[in-house]
Amino acid sequence: MKIIGISGSIVGSKTRIAVQQTLNNIIEKHPDFEVELIDLGDYKLEFSDGRSYMDYTGDTKVVLEKIMEADAYIIGTPVFQASIPGTLKNLFDLLPVNGFKDKVIGIVVTAGSSKHYLVAEQQLKPILSYMRAVVVPKYVFIEEKQYDRKIIVDDDIIFRLNRLANELVNTTDAMQQVKKAEEEAFFF
Amino acid sequence: MMEQYRIDENKGLELGLYTLGDHTTDALTGKAISERQRIQEIVAAAKLAEDAGLDVFGVGESHQPKFITSAASVVLGAIANATERIKLVSSATVLSTADPVRVYEDFATLDLLSGGRAEIVAGRGSRLGAYELFGYDVRDYEELFEEKIELLMKINESDRITWAGKFRPALDDMEIFPKPLNGKLPIWRAVGGPPASAIKAGRMGIPMMLTTLGGPSSAFKGSVDAYRMVAAQSGFNPAELPVSTTSLMYIDPDSQKAFRDYYPYINHLMKELRGSYYPKEQFAEAMSVRNALLVGSPQQIVEKILYQHEMYGHNRFLAQIDVGGLPYAQVEQIIDLFASEVAPAVRRATAKK
Numbered sequence: 001m002k003i004i005g006i007s008g009s010i011v012g013s014k015t016r017i018a019v020q021q022t023l024n025n026i027i028e029k030h031p032d033f034e035v036e037l038i039d040l041g042d043y044k045l046e047f048s049d050g051r052s053y054m055d056y057t058g059d060t061k062v063v064l065e066k067i068m069e070a071d072a073y074i075i076g077t078p079v080f081q082a083s084i085p086g087t088l089k090n091l092f093d094l095l096p097v098n099g100f101k102d103k104v105i106g107i108v109v110t111a112g113s114s115k116h117y118l119v120a121e122q123q124l125k126p127i128l129s130y131m132r133a134v135v136v137p138k139y140v141f142i143e144e145k146q147y148d149r150k151i152i153v154d155d156d157i158i159f160r161l162n163r164l165a166n167e168l169v170n171t172t173d174a175m176q177q178v179k180k181a182e183e184e185a186f187f188f
Numbered sequence: 189m190m191e192q193y194r195i196d197e198n199k200g201l202e203l204g205l206y207t208l209g210d211h212t213t214d215a216l217t218g219k220a221i222s223e224r225q226r227i228q229e230i231v232a233a234a235k236l237a238e239d240a241g242l243d244v245f246g247v248g249e250s251h252q253p254k255f256i257t258s259a260a261s262v263v264l265g266a267i268a269n270a271t272e273r274i275k276l277v278s279s280a281t282v283l284s285t286a287d288p289v290r291v292y293e294d295f296a297t298l299d300l301l302s303g304g305r306a307e308i309v310a311g312r313g314s315r316l317g318a319y320e321l322f323g324y325d326v327r328d329y330e331e332l333f334e335e336k337i338e339l340l341m342k343i344n345e346s347d348r349i350t351w352a353g354k355f356r357p358a359l360d361d362m363e364i365f366p367k368p369l370n371g372k373l374p375i376w377r378a379v380g381g382p383p384a385s386a387i388k389a390g391r392m393g394i395p396m397m398l399t400t401l402g403g404p405s406s407a408f409k410g411s412v413d414a415y416r417m418v419a420a421q422s423g424f425n426p427a428e429l430p431v432s433t434t435s436l437m438y439i440d441p442d443s444q445k446a447f448r449d450y451y452p453y454i455n456h457l458m459k460e461l462r463g464s465y466y467p468k469e470q471f472a473e474a475m476s477v478r479n480a481l482l483v484g485s486p487q488q489i490v491e492k493i494l495y496q497h498e499m500y501g502h503n504r505f506l507a508q509i510d511v512g513g514l515p516y517a518q519v520e521q522i523i524d525l526f527a528s529e530v531a532p533a534v535r536r537a538t539a540k541k
Contacts, residue, residue, distance in 0.1 A: 049326065051316050054463045055252075068463060096464055186468050188447040 001172060002034045004070040008077040008088030010041040013150055014110040018142055018161065019076035021152060022108060025165035033169060036070075038063060040087050048093035056094070064094055072104040072172040074164070075128075079111040079119050092127055100133035104175050106168040107139035108161070117141050134175055136167045193374040193395055194275070194307075195430050195503050200538035201493070202504040203531050204244025205237050205523065206279035206434060209257025214513035215456030221513075226256050227263065229516045233509075234267040236520060238274035240527030245271075246279030246309070246434075246506055252317025254460055261294040268302035276302055279434070279506065280311035280378035280397070284332040285318040287356060288340040289364060296368045304369035309397050310337055311378030312385075328355070334388070337377065341394070344372055376432065379411065386411035390418030397432040397506075402470070402481040405496050408433070412500045430503040433496065437482035437507035439489055439525040446484050447475070453512035460512070482507065486529035493534050 003026060005019040016039050023035045043059040053064040067073075077084045092099075105128055109120045120139050128135050140161055146154035152161070190197060207230055213220045221229075234245040245267060249260040257263050264276045276298060281291055291308065299306035312333045313319070319326045335353045343349055343364055352358035377389040380399040389396040396415050400408045416426035436454065440446035455466045474481040477488075477495050484492075493505060507526065510519050 051326075052462060055316050096462075098464060101464075101467070182468060186447075186472050187444060188451040188468070188471070 001032070001072070001176075002036070002070045003072045003074065003168065003172070004067060005035065005037045005074040006067075006076060006088075006091070007037065007039040007041070008075060008091070009080070009085040010087055012078060012110075014142070014144065014147055015076040015078045015108070016041075017147070017150060017152065018108045018110060018140070018157075019074050021158075022074045022106070022140075022161050022165050022168075025162050026169060029166065030169045033172075036066070038066065040091065045087070045090060045094065048090055053094060053096055053099075060094065063091070067091075067095065068099065070103070071175075072106075072168055073100075074106045074108060074168065075124070076108045076110070077120065077124060079109065079116040082116065083119060083123050089127075092131065095131065097130070098132050100128060100131040102175060102179055103133050104136065104168060104172045105133045106136040106164045108164070109139060109141045110143075111141065112144055114141075114143060134171060136164065136171055138164075138167075140164050189425075189428050190430050190503065192372065192428075193430050194304075197503065198540045200535040200540070201497055201502070202243040202275075202432075203526070203534060204242050204246065204275070204277075204504065204506045205233065205526075206244075206246030206248065206277070206506045206508055207233070207257070207510050208248040208250065208279070208508065209255050209260065209263070210250075210457070210461060210511065211256040212254050212456065212460040212513045214515065215452040217513075223256055229519070230257070230263060230510070231266050231270055232516070233519055233523065234274065235270045236523050237527070238271045240523055241531065242274065242523070242527050244275040244277060244504060244506060246277040248279045249282050250313070250315050250317055251282075251285075251321045252315060255315075255317070261291075261298060264298055264306070265301060268298055268305065272303075273305075275305050275307060277307040277376075277506075278309050280309040280313075282313035282318045283310040283336045283340065284312045284329065285322045285324050286336070288336045288343065289356075289359075292340060292343045292364055292373075293366075295373055296364070296366050299368040299373060300366055306368070307374040307376065308340070309376040309378050310340060311380075314380060324355075331355075337392070337394075340375060341392070344375055376430075379415075383411045383414040386415040387418045390415040390424075391422050393419055393422060393424035393429065395430045395432070397434060397504075398502075400433045400435050400480040400496070402436070402474070402479065404478055405480045405499060406478065408480065409499055412502070431500060432504035432506060433500065433502050434506045434508065435480055435482050436511065437489065437509055437522070437526070439482075439484070439486055439522050439530070441485060441525070443485040443488055447471075449518075450483050453514050456512035486525050489526075489530050490533045490537075493530070494537050497534075497538055 005023045007016040046060045247260040251258045349359045376395040376397045379385045419426045438450035458466045473479045474483045
């Protein structure tokens, strides 16, 4: 089973730190899961032009193939202009419409203000649902004041990221059972 | 009514095969046959289709990994030489990245070689390989095709051509050689996806070849209706315009065995060419007569083709069999079943006299 953490913007560090911390929780408690961090800042992705994901080249192809092969994701997003960053939306646009079918996703959000709390609920989740993902219902919303010098210091967030990691792993396991049941439901 | 497209409605629905010329590993063994063997098996399948009494054989064109018939008209030339009666079509020609003059020369030659059996099905291509290879910008996707199909139609309709456009040097009172056997070629428009492309075919008053690969058959009815409606509004008689459909097909005398044996291949095809697997729940829907994907016993295939014929009133159906590295022995068996058990029943039920 493979879980990929996606840090959804090319600038800043808070989102990457939150995603990495969630991945660390998974490594610690569920060593049988393989994890990898994809920080969009480390790759140069083309803009989506509607072609099949297999037909891109370079970094774009590398990232898309890694994502298509994984079983679950932690998607980390900052809030830009009251929405998800264009870099993250572009990643979704690059993937096939059913790109997250049978895949499980947990979300972490970083923002400068609590007034952005519903951005993920109202703008990110509908995209993931359209792409057929199973989304862990509760996401973790982190504000700048909960960090200190690149470390998450708020215990509430630390506990929540732990819970998110566990829920993601358990839901991923459950999804394997669902897939197995679907596979076995047919004679072919 | 459809003489200019060489279709005799009295004989009922025309039945044939087409290949995309995909060249992948075998779903079960993981091994691929050689390029030479794959091409030879395509020619052999066409010969068998003729011997078994099918009406049409199509060869598709793609220019990228996992495909082998980039020079589809050359393969059709070999088939012309190996056969005597079966109609030869492209399925489809990627006209957007080709020179319509060259395409016409190729197919007029094929028409002479084959004794008047060549047809062009012109499409925009559903893959990007040709655009990158020949240096066309996919942002011109629509404009490229519309300009080139207009030129192709013009070549078909007049002896001397004067024409100017954006994507090809102008032609000033030029004549194209050779001429097709009977002066004209049937030229179709390849249509897939939403009705927009079907509407364009209707507006130009040219025959439509529509892909109906899976999902509910009723979903494609909108495209057929829109095509005929727009053709009529544009001053053409829909009764003179043939419609062809295409779909994936697998037949076995035992229906359950057909589903069991086919699933790994259709799943492999999707994984190889589209990078996503074929969900079993979706495949299982093909057990319903109302689903477009043709899998099952000969009787089930007959029922499904007739169900679709009732709905679309189409004139030709082409089946794609050789997918996912399916061994040639199985391709042969399916061609035999299609020709000997499906075709006679379908023709009896759809013939006008």
